[in-house]
Amino acid sequence: MKVRARDANQVWQEEFEGAPARDDGIETSTISGVSLKPLYTREDLPRRDEEFPGQFPYTRGIHPSGYRGRLWTMRQFSGFATAEETNRRYKYLLANGQTGLSVAFDMPTLMGQDSDAPTSRGEVGHCGVAIDSLADMETLFAGIPLGDITTSMTINSPAAILLCMYIAVAEKQGVPADKLGGTLQNDILKEFIAQKEFIFPPAPSMRLVVDSIEYCAKEVPKWNTISISGYHIREAGSTAAQELAFTLADGMAYVDACLERGMHIDDFASRLSFFFDAHIDFFEEIAKFRAARRIWARWMRERYGAQQERSWKLRFHTQTAGVSLTAQQPELNIARTAIEALAAVLGGTQSLHTNAMDEVLALPTDKAARLALRTQQLIAYETGVANTLDPLGGSYFIESLTDEMERQAEAYFKRIDEIGGVIPAIESGFFQKEIADAAFRYQKELEEKSRLVVGVNEFINDEADESIEILRIDPLLESQQSERVREVRRKRDQAMCANALQSLRKAAAGTDNLMPHILEAVRAYATEGEIMQAMIEVFGTYTETAVV
Amino acid sequence: MPSTAVRPVRIVVAKVGLDGHDRGVKVVARALRDAGYEVIYTGLRQTPEMVVDAALQEDAQVIGLSIHSGAHMTLFPAVIAELKRREATDIILFGGGIIPDDDITALKKKGVEQIFTPGTPLQEIVDWLRKRLPESAV
Numbered sequence: 001m002k003v004r005a006r007d008a009n010q011v012w013q014e015e016f017e018g019a020p021a022r023d024d025g026i027e028t029s030t031i032s033g034v035s036l037k038p039l040y041t042r043e044d045l046p047r048r049d050e051e052f053p054g055q056f057p058y059t060r061g062i063h064p065s066g067y068r069g070r071l072w073t074m075r076q077f078s079g080f081a082t083a084e085e086t087n088r089r090y091k092y093l094l095a096n097g098q099t100g101l102s103v104a105f106d107m108p109t110l111m112g113q114d115s116d117a118p119t120s121r122g123e124v125g126h127c128g129v130a131i132d133s134l135a136d137m138e139t140l141f142a143g144i145p146l147g148d149i150t151t152s153m154t155i156n157s158p159a160a161i162l163l164c165m166y167i168a169v170a171e172k173q174g175v176p177a178d179k180l181g182g183t184l185q186n187d188i189l190k191e192f193i194a195q196k197e198f199i200f201p202p203a204p205s206m207r208l209v210v211d212s213i214e215y216c217a218k219e220v221p222k223w224n225t226i227s228i229s230g231y232h233i234r235e236a237g238s239t240a241a242q243e244l245a246f247t248l249a250d251g252m253a254y255v256d257a258c259l260e261r262g263m264h265i266d267d268f269a270s271r272l273s274f275f276f277d278a279h280i281d282f283f284e285e286i287a288k289f290r291a292a293r294r295i296w297a298r299w300m301r302e303r304y305g306a307q308q309e310r311s312w313k314l315r316f317h318t319q320t321a322g323v324s325l326t327a328q329q330p331e332l333n334i335a336r337t338a339i340e341a342l343a344a345v346l347g348g349t350q351s352l353h354t355n356a357m358d359e360v361l362a363l364p365t366d367k368a369a370r371l372a373l374r375t376q377q378l379i380a381y382e383t384g385v386a387n388t389l390d391p392l393g394g395s396y397f398i399e400s401l402t403d404e405m406e407r408q409a410e411a412y413f414k415r416i417d418e419i420g421g422v423i424p425a426i427e428s429g430f431f432q433k434e435i436a437d438a439a440f441r442y443q444k445e446l447e448e449k450s451r452l453v454v455g456v457n458e459f460i461n462d463e464a465d466e467s468i469e470i471l472r473i474d475p476l477l478e479s480q481q482s483e484r485v486r487e488v489r490r491k492r493d494q495a496m497c498a499n500a501l502q503s504l505r506k507a508a509a510g511t512d513n514l515m516p517h518i519l520e521a522v523r524a525y526a527t528e529g530e531i532m533q534a535m536i537e538v539f540g541t542y543t544e545t546a547v548v
Numbered sequence: 549m550p551s552t553a554v555r556p557v558r559i560v561v562a563k564v565g566l567d568g569h570d571r572g573v574k575v576v577a578r579a580l581r582d583a584g585y586e587v588i589y590t591g592l593r594q595t596p597e598m599v600v601d602a603a604l605q606e607d608a609q610v611i612g613l614s615i616h617s618g619a620h621m622t623l624f625p626a627v628i629a630e631l632k633r634r635e636a637t638d639i640i641l642f643g644g645g646i647i648p649d650d651d652i653t654a655l656k657k658k659g660v661e662q663i664f665t666p667g668t669p670l671q672e673i674v675d676w677l678r679k680r681l682p683e684s685a686v
C-alpha cells in the first residue's frame with residue numbers, strides 16, 4: 001500500500017517521540033549553538049530555483065567545473081628559524097607534491113621589528129621565519145623560481161613591506177611584478193578584532209591596505225591583495241556565524257575604503273580573497289562556506305553594483321582549526337584534521353592547509369608536516385569526494401543550515417551598521433566582547449561536559465607518557481640572526497637608505513600611495529624595523545582597551 | 549562571596565611577549581573572577597618590568613602569565629629576575645600556554661609554581677589557587 005508523504009512524516013514523528021532517547025547530556029546543537037532538528041525533510045528545503053555551480057549566487061561553487069576542472073591548491077603554511085632552514089623546508093614540501101608556498105613569519109617580523117630589537121628577545125624564529133631585510137627574503141626564495149609558483153604571505157601590519165620585498169626578490173630573479181601570483185594576508189581589521197597584531201591606529205592602517213590594493217591593481221595584477229580572514233576570529237573563540245558575519249563585514253569595509261579612494265569596484269573586487277577556519281562541527285562548516293559565497297555575491301552585485309561576474313565570486317583559502325587540536329593523545333589530531341579538511345573540500349575551498357598533529361605543542365616536525373599534506377592527498381585522490389560538484393547540494397539539512405547561517409550573518413550586519421560600521425564596532429569593543437563571550441560559553445560547556453573533546457574531558461588516557469617528538473629551535477639562532485641584520489645595516493649604501501626612509505616619512509605625512517616609497521626603501525636594504533619606525537613616527541601606534 | 553574580615557586575593561593576569569593570542573587569558577580571567585578573586589588583566593605585549601610593576605601597584609599576591617609565542621623560556625625567567633630585583637618574590641607566579649613538558653620541568657625549577665597547558669579544566673586552576681592560598685576567603 002502507498003503511504004502519502006505527509007502521513008509517513010507523521011508516523012516517523014510519533015515513532016521518534018515514542019522511542020527511547022540517549023540521555024548522556026551531550027548537546028545536540030552545533031558547536032556554535034545553532035539548535036538542530038533530529039530530522040530534516042523536504043519541508044525544510046528553501047523554495048527557490050535550482051542553482052548550478054559557476055552561476056550566481058554561487059552557493060554551489062564559483063567554478064562550473066569544480067574539482068573536476070582543478071583540485072584545490074594544497075598550500076601548507078610553513079616557516080621557522082632562519083631563511084636558510086625555511087628555504088630547505090619549502091624545497092622539501094615542493095618535492096613532495098605541494099603546489100603552493102605559504103610563509104609563516106616569526107613574531108618580531110609580524111610585529112614589524114628587527115631581530116636585534118630588545119622586545120624580540122626569545123621570539124626570533126619561534127613562530128615562523130625571521131625576516132629583517134631584503135637580504136633574508138633573497139635567501140628565503142633562493143632557487144625557487146617566483147614566476148612559476150604562487151606564494152601566500154601571512155602578514156598584516158607590515159604587509160606592504162613584505163610584499164615589496166617579494167617584488168624586489170622577483171626583480172633580481174628577472175621576474176616582472178605583473179607575472180607574480182600569490183596572496184598577501186594584509187587584513188588589518190581582523191587584527192583589531194581578534195589576532196591583535198596591530199601597530200598603527202585604524203585609519204593609517206586602512207590607508208596602507210588601500211595603498212597596496214591600489215598599487216597592485218596596476219602593477220601586480222595577478223596578486224590577491226588581501227585575504228580577508230575569519231580564521232583568527234574563529235580561533236579566538238567566535239561561533240561559525242560570527243566568523244562568517246564579521247569576516248564579510250570586514251570585506252565590505254575594505255570595499256567601502258577602496259571606493260572612497262576613488263577606485264572602481266570592478267578594478268579591485270576580483271582580487272579580494274577570503275580565508276576561513278574549518279572547525280570540527282562538520283555540517284555547520286560546510287553550510288558556512290556555502291553561505292559565504294552566496295552572501296558575498298549578493299552584496300557585491302546588489303549593494304555595490306559590480307558588473308563583472310568575477311567581482312561577485314568569493315574565493316577562499318581554508319585552514320583546519322588549530323584550536324580544535326589537543327595536546328592530549330596528539331595522534332588524534334590527524335583524525336580531527338582529516339574531518340575538518342573534508343568539510344572544507346565539501347564546502348568548495350580553493351586552497352587548503354591541514355594542520356600537523358604536533359602544532360598544539362610546537363611548530364611541526366618534517367614527519368608531521370608530511371602526514372598533514374598526505375591527508376589532503378588522501379582526500380583528493382582516494383575518497384572520491386572530488387568527483388562530484390557540491391555533492392551535498394540539495395540535502396534538506398545542508399540547504400536549511402546554509403540559510404540559517406545566512407540569516408544569522410545578516411542579523412549581525414544590521415547590528416554592526418547600528419553601531420556605525422566596523423571601525424566604530426572595533427573601537428567600542430563590540431567584536432571583542434562577542435568573541436570573548438562565545439569562547440567562555442564554549443569553555444563552560446566543556447567543564448559541564450555537555451560537549452566532549454576526546455582525550456581532554458572524556459576518554460582520557462591514564463598512561464602518563466603521551467609525548468611525541470617536537471621541533472626545537474636552536475637558541476643560538478637569535479644571536480646569529482641579530483648579527484646578520486647588523487651586517488646588512490653596515491654593508492648597505494647608507495645615503496641611499498637614509499634618503500629612501502626620508503622620502504617615505506614625507507609621503508606618509510602626505511597622501512601619496514606609500515607602496516613605491518616602501519619599495520625604494522626595501523631595495524636600499526632598509527630593515528623592516530626601520531621602515532616601520534619611519535611610519536610610526538608619522539602615524540603613531542595603537543593600544544586597545546582590554547575587554548575581559 | 550568574600551567574608552568582610554579577609555581581603556580578597558588579587559591576581560594580575562598578563563600577556564607577555566609579542567603574540568596577541570588572548571583567548572586563553574581572557575577565559576581564565578573570567579573564571580578566576582567568577583570564583584571570587586579580584587582579577588586585573590593587563591592587556592597585551594607586557595614586558596616583564598610592566599608585569600611586576602602592575603603586580604606591585606595593585607598589591608597582587610599572584611601573577612598569572614599567558615604565553616603562546618614560544619618565548620616562554622626567555623620571558624618567564626625574565627619575570628622571575630624582575631621579581632627578585634624588586635624584592636617581590638613572595639608573589640606567586642603561575643602560567644599557561646603552549647609549553648612542552650620538558651620546558652615545564654625546567655621552568656618549575658626556576659621558580660614558576662605551576663603551568664597549565666591547553667585543555668586544563670578551569671576548575672583545576674581555581675582548585676590549585678585555593679590549595680595554594682588556603683587562607684584566602686574565596
